[in-house]
Amino acid sequence: MSSLGFEQFPDYQVPGVKHPDFSPYESNGGSIVAIAGDDFVVIAADTRLSSGYNIHSRNQSKLFKLSPKTVLGSTGCWADTLSLTGLMKVRMQSYEHTHLRTMTTDAVAQMLSITMYNRRFFPYYVSNILAGIDKDGKGVVYSYDPIGHCERATYRAGGSAGTLLQPVLDNQIGHKNINLPAGELPPLTKERAVAVASDTFISAAERDIYTGDSVLINVITKDGIEEKVLQLRQD
């Protein structure tokens, strides 16, 4: 107060009430894994919504179906996730009305990047992974940082256990650090992608308290989206 020159103004304080600085952000945990194949893409996210040592919900889906060929996985600050996905849905419907066609996965990916960068100096505190079928019918994964950097990939892990899961995917899907001749490497089928995604989550739930309860797996092909559920440990 004295810095403002109002010494005469007493600094009232309510007894027993703390005066923390308000933080607009909160980490609500959750992990995402996405793996793209030739004509399919698998995206999985756990269903735990937490902050600190509280588990708010054990069955909160973090996968947002944006179109019949595109699914967005979003974790981090849940309030930001809700706001961002709400905005994406609005913009996609406007696109559909003006252009008379559904947005392609590549277009959604670009728009998401721009939408995120619009908040460059007050970012959406979220880890996004976008999975879908691109205009050539191939599976594709896009990953983002909170301010909208966008990168096309074939497999990616994100969220609270992203750093735990990515090396596993590098090894199992990217075949990094494997001493096998090319012919003996297992081909990436839909089944194998689902199996690897499931295994990574089971492992992550052992080490990350923000990942657990269950995993929702979406398998996207040109024919539609198939949904699977896998139970994880609940502690």
Next chain:
Amino acid sequence: MFRNQYDSDVTVWSPQGRLHQVEYAMEAVKLGTATVGLKNRDTAVLVALCKPASELSASQRKIIPIDDHLGISIAGITADARVLSKYLRAECLNYKHSYDFTYPVTRLITNLGNKMQTTTQRYDRRPYGVGLLVAGYDEKGPHIYQVTPSATFFNCKANSIGSRSQSARTYLDRNLNSFLDCSKDDIICHGINAILGTLPTDEHQSRDTPSQYSITVAIVGKNQPFKILSEEENAKYLEWAKARGAPADPRRPGDDDDDDNRPSTSDDPDAGPRDPQVAVATEER
């Protein structure tokens, strides 16, 4: 130059209590090709005739989707319709974004009416020269609304607007009682039969293939997001509609008295205020 001395401006009253400019705008609706809206217990249907302006051009879009639960069919100045549909879309999107719910049809149309009314009350605006048939579905069931350039709106059981729409209205009037309980397929066929009646007789007979009729059909209803039917579906329904019965009574000679192509400005100055010609049947509320 002027039809009379009281139509120099929208805001000028005639001694008979009429707003001539607004009435002229109502005439613009009758220049557009016909469109029909009708509903049964849980589906609302729009059928529109979209004749190309010339052999060289493609036909205009007559049915505009607004949201998953709502769409409009237009007759009149297409450019004005685009402005209105942009407004409706923005309202529906805003509502969905804030409330995670579709905009109740009645409320949306009330607000649209309020927006359109302001143009009829100030000298630097002109009324929208387009009539709308709105088909929507919400928790209160299916709705058909007619919106006119005078910003009046009517909640209808069935209606038709546009050129030669009188014969479609006659058809709807005659079959009105069967609409509520008929099936989805039947209600679409009724819509098609109603609109076929608005075709000039020679055109009606000379065309056989469905695409030549250039009919657009859209439906919305319970568990049915607003959808414009494909060419194939159109052909199928057209086939069924034809099998089901003759299209609305072919226009008899001498019937021309009802032709609403006729400008409504009555030559008789004592005719008094003329309410907009409404609706085959309007709902109570």
Next chain:
Amino acid sequence: MLNNYNGMAQPLWQNGPAPGEFYNFTGGQTVQKLPRELTTAGPYGTKRSTAAITTGSSVLGIRYDGGVMLAADTLVSYGSLARYQNIDRVFKINKNILLGGSGDFADIQSIMRNIDQKMIEDQCYDDNIEMKPKSLASWMTRVLYNRRSRMNPLYIDVVVGGVEQNGTPYLANVDLRGRAYEDFVVATGFARHLAVPLVRENKPKDKEFTAEEASQLIRKCMEVLYYRDTRNSSTYTVGVCTPNGCGVEGPYQVNENWTFAATIKGY
């Protein structure tokens, strides 16, 4: 904003018409103005609240097979002072929505005025369409997220419960940042630590609670909260919402028993 015909044009003078516009014309451009107290600095500069002052503690909501139940005690504290001891914190919004509020009570009253106004608008349409609980929860996330994004949050944590159009129960929590989630049990304040585990433990697998189980759990949880949360009082109200309507019942009294106190030794 409905009739923003000439959005780019600036008014000719303060509150005046823009070029091509008319002063105060029916349905004309309405300039959205924030209240003066929000735009003008006071004698000591502009201040924003950074903490709750008068606070309500927990709210507990449980979803069961035929509806939802919301419970909150009747105390509103001022720091450690039990300042207002007989205040309902569970509100009936309309015939299918209940709202339980905790956090800064002034902010709750403020948002409640907003919500009540919306319900009046709903009635003015006179079309028998009422807001649904999911819509209210969604609107709350938009409002609260907006406030937090302007770094001027409403210090509240609310539970929205009710019954949807098709009769399915709905229960959600929205916090001061606009974070929202649905679940069969949601709670705010200390109930998040004390009541939620109790309720989850009693949840039958693949089956919703019955009304009887839900009310038993509410009674039990309010008792535990009263014993362990120092900002709780022994009276509480319970809101019940079913497809047949909703209402707030009570105040009820926690079934307290302090006879064991005499046996506690060693402090």
